Amino acid sequence: MFSKKEEKRAPCTVEQCESCKKETKRKFIEGDYIFKETSPCVSCKGQLRITKIFGEIIKT
Numbered sequence: 478m479f480s481k482k483e484e485k486r487a488p489c490t491v492e493q494c495e496s497c498k499k500e501t502k503r504k505f506i507e508g509d510y511i512f513k514e515t516s517p518c519v520s521c522k523g524q525l526r527i528t529k530i531f532g533e534i535i536k537t
């Protein structure tokens with residue numbers, strides 16, 4: 478169902494490092510899915526995994 482208010486949503490992806498538990502939010506990229514293993518963590522080289530995909534409301 479669509480809401481009456483017009484709002485724009487930008488799909489976002491949240492990745493979490495399995496080692497240091499650091500969470501990173503970034504733009505959704507085609508092909509992303511929950512629990513997908515992505516690039517290594519920048520701080521500890523651990524495995525990043527996608528934990529959340531959501532639509533972030535953009536205020537215009």
Ligand SMILES: [Zn+2]
Binds near residue numbers: 494497499519521523
């Ligand atoms: Zn890490």
